[in-house]
Amino acid sequence: MTRDLAQRPQVWFAPLDPSPPDASRPFNGGPDFMALFEDDAPWERAADAVHVFKLYGGWVAGAATDAELQRVVGDLNRRGMAIGFEASPLRYGSDCGPWLEEGARILDRLADAGAVVRFVALDHPYDSGVLATGDGSCGLTVEEAASGVAEYVSAIRARLPSAQVGTIETANNDVAEVQRWVEAYRSVAGEDFDFVHLDLNFARPDWPERTFQVEAYLRQAGIEFGMIYFGNEEDRSDQVWLGRAEDRFTAYELLGGRPDHAVFQSWHAYPQRLLPESDANAFTALIHRYLRPRTTVTVELRADDLMTGSLTTVEGEPMASAEVLLAVVPSDVDGVWHEYTVSGSVPREAVVADVGFRVNTECACSGGGRFTLAAVRFGEGGIIETGEPDDITIPGAELASGSAEWAIWGAAPHRVDAEGLHVSADAGQDAAANSPRFPVSGGASYTATFVARVAPESLGSGYFAIIFSDGQSELTRQMVPLAAAVVPLGTATTDAAGSYALALPAEALLPGTLRATFAGTADAWPARGER
16 A cells, blocks of 8 residues: 555655675664565554655665565555655765765666655765865855755756655754755755755753754744654663664654654664664664654642642543652752652673763854753663762862872853852853863673752753773763753652542642653653643
């Protein structure tokens, strides 16, 4: 059955193809990529939900055999999925003109295999052609890049007049950059892109807020907006990569994001497993997680200090016997003391780590950051408690002392007293600190806790960090965004009508925003409500 391409969100799937390793991709592609296209491939439910299957143009033009392309295209046609491809429209690193030869070869090979291409995604022409710097960069003006892309698109449209053509960009995660590129292309080409897919820098602490701005601008401009959901390049397992991707689509859409296109794509070494969809650590299973029924939760505070609300599906069906977590986000301008805790697995190659923070540096962010850091605790082997032998406790009063050997730098003012390390950065002022290194066990589970008071205005200015190293260079870092504390108030269970109630002592209620959170299940999306 042919997919209904008017449905929103439109689901795209772009797993890594089996191209051999090269300098730009020094690892093998997904070993079961071709298994997706067998008649009995175990991803029927996920496949029925995918509207667009996107192929990498480089694989189509080069490494793919005729037999492989015929098998892929034949199966996608059988399933009724729309076919798209992603390719670079400009020859980066040479004359940076339109890459017409590769575009023609992609179209020829797909046509020979029986494909009707419905979507063409242009691979970062603004990022690579205009914004990139350094050796081999194009250094084009925005008008030059738009002209080259318009020539490439014109050649595509001569053969595929009904295809939708869009651009994939990071655009510095800045709505002004997106607008600059969209308007330059419109001026040169006399038409808009059909869609813009955002390849987001999730390391930015304020990435949701920035993405909301991009989504709103594109919607006002009448251009479809797509979010690419993926894990991190440094992730070293399918489970970690997929979990991170799920955290990102949950975070963005719980906060109100509504992409027209939800793009599940990898250009990283993971996930390796694509099948079966019944395996939670397979890429096709992530599509199921995204397509779970959506839910909604409400929260109210009665005069008798009873927190009440309801949990339902978006269609209004009550959800019984579900746990709802209740909390308050205090409005105190200086923040309240809180333990910011994060858990994970130590990278297998890591032998040492350090902890610290970054404000307006190493995060592509610029905002006011005010906080007091009193202590950091790190422990392996599960949840830690203060005073356990494997804790590494760093009192704030030691942060500037010679005995602690902390490195602190940046233009933002800081001071140390018995309460901790106080940092007060204006937008554009940087501040950073690293603790002394301490040994870690590769592959071990860990929990780290930053005891701090963070002013609400700090959101988007930086993060607390755990930085893992092989002893010579950084492997990865776990970031905890600087943000106002979320203070838990308790847990309530819904009744048969989906309603809940929790009695609170008056002293538990701080001035601020009340929040109710449903963590979700295997069959239902999470939900968050505030008042």
